[in-house]
Amino acid sequence: MKDIDVIVQSIITHQREVLGPLAVDQAKGIAGLTITSDGKVKISLKKDTDSKNLLSDLVKKYEKLFGRASIEVCKDAIKESGVKYADSDLPDILR
Amino acid sequence: MAKSDPKMNTVLQKINEQMYERNVELTVKNKTLSVQRELYEIINTTLGIKETAERLVHVITRELDFRGGSILLVNRKEKTLDAVASASAHAHPLKKNVPIMRRLDKMRFRLSDRHNMAVAVVHTRKKLVTRHMFDIVTPHVRHAEAEVLQAQLNIQTLALYPIKFGGKVLGVLVLGMDKLVKDLSRSEKETLKEVIELVGIALEQAQTYIALKRANQRLKELDQMKDDFVSVASHELRTPMTAIKSYLWMALAGKGGKLTDKQKYYLDRSYTSTDRLIKLVNDMLNISRIESGRLTVAYEKVDIVKLVEEVREEVLPRAEELKLNVMIEKPKVSEVAADPDKIKEVLFNLIGNSLKFTEAGGTIGIFFEERGEEIVTSVKDSGKGIDVQDLPTLFTKFGMVEGSYATNKKASGTGLGLFISKSIIELHGGEITLASEGVGKGSTFSFSLPVYSPAVVKKLLRKNSGKINKGEEKKEIIHTGV
Numbered sequence: 001m002k003d004i005d006v007i008v009q010s011i012i013t014h015q016r017e018v019l020g021p022l023a024v025d026q027a028k029g030i031a032g033l034t035i036t037s038d039g040k041v042k043i044s045l046k047k048d049t050d051s052k053n054l055l056s057d058l059v060k061k062y063e064k065l066f067g068r069a070s071i072e073v074c075k076d077a078i079k080e081s082g083v084k085y086a087d088s089d090l091p092d093i094l095r
Numbered sequence: 096m097a098k099s100d101p102k103m104n105t106v107l108q109k110i111n112e113q114m115y116e117r118n119v120e121l122t123v124k125n126k127t128l129s130v131q132r133e134l135y136e137i138i139n140t141t142l143g144i145k146e147t148a149e150r151l152v153h154v155i156t157r158e159l160d161f162r163g164g165s166i167l168l169v170n171r172k173e174k175t176l177d178a179v180a181s182a183s184a185h186a187h188p189l190k191k192n193v194p195i196m197r198r199l200d201k202m203r204f205r206l207s208d209r210h211n212m213a214v215a216v217v218h219t220r221k222k223l224v225t226r227h228m229f230d231i232v233t234p235h236v237r238h239a240e241a242e243v244l245q246a247q248l249n250i251q252t253l254a255l256y257p258i259k260f261g262g263k264v265l266g267v268l269v270l271g272m273d274k275l276v277k278d279l280s281r282s283e284k285e286t287l288k289e290v291i292e293l294v295g296i297a298l299e300q301a302q303t304y305i306a307l308k309r310a311n312q313r314l315k316e317l318d319q320m321k322d323d324f325v326s327v328a329s330h331e332l333r334t335p336m337t338a339i340k341s342y343l344w345m346a347l348a349g350k351g352g353k354l355t356d357k358q359k360y361y362l363d364r365s366y367t368s369t370d371r372l373i374k375l376v377n378d379m380l381n382i383s384r385i386e387s388g389r390l391t392v393a394y395e396k397v398d399i400v401k402l403v404e405e406v407r408e409e410v411l412p413r414a415e416e417l418k419l420n421v422m423i424e425k426p427k428v429s430e431v432a433a434d435p436d437k438i439k440e441v442l443f444n445l446i447g448n449s450l451k452f453t454e455a456g457g458t459i460g461i462f463f464e465e466r467g468e469e470i471v472t473s474v475k476d477s478g479k480g481i482d483v484q485d486l487p488t489l490f491t492k493f494g495m496v497e498g499s500y501a502t503n504k505k506a507s508g509t510g511l512g513l514f515i516s517k518s519i520i521e522l523h524g525g526e527i528t529l530a531s532e533g534v535g536k537g538s539t540f541s542f543s544l545p546v547y548s549p550a551v552v553k554k555l556l557r558k559n560s561g562k563i564n565k566g567e568e569k570k571e572i573i574h575t576g577v
Contacts (some may be wrong), residue, residue, distance in 0.1 A: 017125075044274045067112035069119050076280035078161070082273070 003083040004051040008083035009041040011074050014060060018073060026065070030057050054090035062086065063093070072095065114396045127286045130158045134293040134535070138300055144168065147301040148180035151294055152268075154183040159283055159290075161272050165199070166258070167213055168266035168298070170205070176214055176267065178202040183248065202235050210234075213267045220264055223255045224276050231269060249273050256291050260299040268294055313527035322387045329380040333373060340369045377573040382492070384572075385518045390437075391571060392563045394555055396547045397433045399470055400425055403461050406442040407569045410450065418455040421446070428465045431544040432551045437519045438544070440572045441527075444512040445446055445474040445540045452538075453478030466543075469525065473541040481531040481538050489529060490517045516542070519572070522563060524555050 008027075012035070015023035030033055032054050034042040062070035075094060078085070087095055133154045137147060145551045148166040156164040163183040167176045181200055204211050209218060212230040216223050225231065229241035231253060236244070250271035258266045268291065272279075279287070343366040345351065347359065354362065384390045400423070407421055414421045457477040464471045481489070492514045513527075520527045520542045531538040545551045556563075 017122045018115065065108075065111055066115035067108075069112065069116045072281070073119060076282060079274070079278050079280045080283070082160070 003081075003085075004054070005041050005046060006083050007055070007078055007085070010077040011085075012041060013056050014073050014077035014080070015070070018070075019066075023062075026061050027058060030054065030061065033058065052089070052091045055094055059091070059093050097430060121287050123282045126282050127289050130154065130286050131289055131293060133158070134290065134297060138293065138297045141304050142301060144298065144305060145179050146299045147297055149182070151297055152180045152182045155268075155290055155294075156184060156271070159270075159286060160184070161270050162248055163271040165296075166266060166271040167204075167269070168258075169217060171204075174206045174244075175574060176204045176211075176217060179266075199232065199236070202232065204235075208234070213255055213269065216257050216267045217264050220257050220259070222257070225253050225255075226251065228253060228271075252276055258291070258295045258298060260295040265298050265302070299483075307371060309469050318387070322383055322389075325379060325383040329376045329383075332376050333497075336369055336373050336376070340366065340373060343369060371459045375511070378515060381515050381572050382511060382518070385515065385522075388562045390522075390563055392437060392559070394432050394434055394523075396430045397435050397438065399438070399472055399544065400428065400463060401432070402435055402438060403442060403472065406439055406446065407461070410446055411445070414450060414459070417450055417453075419450060419453055420458045421461075422458065423461045425465065426463055426465075427461050428470050429546045432471050432547040432553045432555065433523055433544050437522070437572055439517040441519050441542060442472075442474075444516045445542075447536075448512065448540070449474055449476035449478060452476065465546075468546050469543040470546060471541050471543045473539050475537065475539040477537045479538075480534050480536040481529065482534050483531075486529060486531070489513055490527070514560075515572070520544075522559055524551075524558065 012023055012027050015026075019026075024035055027033060027041075059071060059074045062074065071093060078090070078094065080082060118572050134151065137150045137154070137430040139493060142150070148168070152164040152166050155161070161184065163181065165178060165181040167178050169175075170177050176199060204214050206214055206217065209215050211233055212223055212225055227241070228250060229236070229238050232241050247272065251273050252271070252275050254270050254272070254276055256268045256270070257264050258268050270287075343362055346354070347362050347366060381390075404425075405421055407423055410421060446459060446461075453459060453476045459474065459476045462473045462475065464473070517527050524545050525543040527540065527542040529538060529540050545555070
């Protein structure tokens with residue numbers, strides 16, 4: 001998916017508005033995702049890792065702790081990211 | 096190691112979720128408040144309509160990250176909907192769009208043209224959405240041109256909102272976005288909803304401010320015209336009337352030969368009427384000067400007892416003619432802060448009234464009292480007195496006691512003297528009052544003046560700045576007293 005890093009950045013930024021630094025801590029544990037010391041997102045996907053899966057893992061991480069409301073925040077973050085995407089680019093949890 | 100309690104975990108999970116939801120609400124509210132704060136700043140700044148509209152559309156476009164926006168306002172006089180402001184996310188992408196953009200900025204639609212979607216919003220008073228810019232710019236821009244512009248501005252959807260205030264539709268807010276309306280986030284929808292209301296308030300405020308400014312300017316012009324008219328008319332009237340009065344006086348004095356009784360009677364009536372007219376014009380001129388703040392008032396240290404003595408000397412011949420006794424009590428009182436010429440006019444007016452309304456053989460007494468920081472001067476007569484119900488009207492313009500018209504007519508009164516006296520005393524920070532026990536029981540007019548000190552003069556000048564002439568062309572009170 002194009003601009004996956006912009007979308008992920010938007011999700012973490014939106015979650016940070018709600019949770020503060022905890023949002024970044026939760027994102028750090030996602031495979032293929034690196035957060036730099038100044039809070040920037042770097043995606044380093046392995047050959048067989050799907051960006052859709054990365055997105056799914058990130059959203060589920062928030063959902064596990066904070067429930068459905070956190071999924072809605074992620075959806076809003078994607079809408080506000082400015083990235084053009086097709087529904088098929090998104091994991092089921094975000095459709 | 097102790098096992099975690101599943102029930103406890105569920106409770107904690109629930110608490111987490113609830114707190115998260117509360118935080119989300121607060122975050123959305125916070126974003127909305129941030130935009131609202133900017134809009135309130137616009138509302139609280141007095142700007143013209145166009146500037147207000149421009150600032151509004153820029154803030155909304157920027158904060159909500161829209162591709163562009165425009166405000167159109169209803170022109171009820173011309174029956175049109177006029178574009179007054181627009182904003183876009185970026186500078187016009189291509190130079191060739193500039194002519195079209197300029198046309199868009201000046202567009203005007205007839206309110207009868209319901210094919211135009213913006214006009215339709217005015218009539219339906221409801222939000223409308225379109226994916227075609229042509230629906231909003233027709234008939235000023237061709238279909239093909241509109242499509243090209245829309246593509247270059249990257250606008251996918253245009254939402255049109257009626258701008259309302261007090262049940263009226265003031266205009267239309269057009270917002271161009273690069274997504275569908277359903278794809279707006281909750282935060283964006285929430286903010287937009289709050290913002291539309293504030294746009295109505297801001298524009299209504301701007302329109303009211305402009306209307307008030309125009310009305311104020313018009314009132315100032317009318318006020319100036321009135322003052323100019325009174326001033327010119329007074330001057331133009333006084334010159335011929337003074338000539339008439341002079342010739343009548345000479346005729347009455349026998350300068351033109353002996354007169355019959357009837358001729359004397361006619362000339363005497365004419366003289367009295369002319370005299371009244373001159374006094375009326377002078378009084379009106381005085382009032383005009385007082386009310387327009389053009390009266391020169393120079394506060395100085397004044398011995399009020401000495402001032403009253405000077406006035407008594409001047410009125411004594413008339414008092415003797417009327418067989419009236421004018422007495423002054425001469426206590427030692429502090430000097431007052433006053434303009435002596437203006438206070439003399441007040442004394443002439445009050446003593447003049449007493450002379451008018453006291454029968455032959457009566458007495459007029461002038462007394463003084465020092466009460467703390469002020470000196471009260473009273474003019475007491477043994478004259479006709481005043482009915483209690485007439486007291487409130489006497490200090491108003493043309494406020495005369497019932498039945499005194501004949502007396503005033505005989506003695507050339509205009510009904511403006513007490514109003515002028517009150518205005519003068521008030522410019523001195525004092526008060527003028529009237530006491531009478533009723534008809535046939537005499538009256539006492541009293542006025543207060545502040546004890547002199549430089550601080551008192553400073554206070555008076557500060558209090559009356561705007562109400563008195565500050566040393567430009569000197570404008571004095573025209574003497575109309577006794």
